Amino acid sequence: MNRRARARRAIVASAIAVGVTLFVAYPAGADDAGDLDAGKILVSTVDVPGSPEPAHVMRAVVESPPSSVWRVVSDCGHYKDHLPHIADSRELSRVGSTVTCQVTISIPFPMANLTGVTEAVHEERPDRMTRTWKLVRGDFDFNEGSWTVESYRGGAASLVTYRVHVKPKTLVPGFIRSMAQDKALPELMQRIRIEAAKVK
DSSP states (O other): OOHHHHHHHHHHHHHHTSOOOOOOOEEOOTTHHHHHHTTOOEEEEEOOTTOSSOEEEEEEEESSOHHHHHHHHTOGGGHHHHSTTEEEEEEEEEETTEEEEEEEEOOOTTSOOEEEEEEEEEEEETTEEEEEEEEEEESEEEEEEEEEEEEEGGGTEEEEEEEEEEEESSOOOHHHHHHIIIIIHHHHHHHHHHHHHHOO
16 A cells, blocks of 8 residues: 555544554444344445534444443543454543543544543443533544444443534545545444453
8 A cells, every 4th residue: 555545544643543454334224223233334424514524423333231332432542452443542530430532533644633632421321321521622624423322232232423523624536534434433333343252
């Protein structure tokens, strides 16, 4: 892969704070339950009122209990250990259920890394946990979204929903944004599956 191709892939990673591989995304449809049980990763876009950029929504079943998945997605201070293409991640503060994090995305030369500080609210119930964040400052025009982890199959597995509405200040061509939906989002979920399985 030449330098330009690597840079293009890195832009995708910056758009959703993960890397790029060749996992397949399946569009959400009428047989979502059957597709989820079959292990498919469902990805869709939804319009956001007042914004020219759509939000991306991804859903999948993770074969780990909700507490294990939650350990991964709620621990922003260790994103650099659990997610690809994260150069640095730090938890800056935690006050009650509000957690402020700083995450830096690793971007190959000649582009600069992208850093964002976000404020997230964590809500935890035995059968449902959510992490909802918004941008405080950084290299993005906007960056907001959520992780939702729900009990599935009696708690033996988890139904995980990831929603992100993001626009880096760096110009991202349309075909790169399409790659983010088709490749990088499923790769993120696949990594969550791997990391959650390690949690004891």
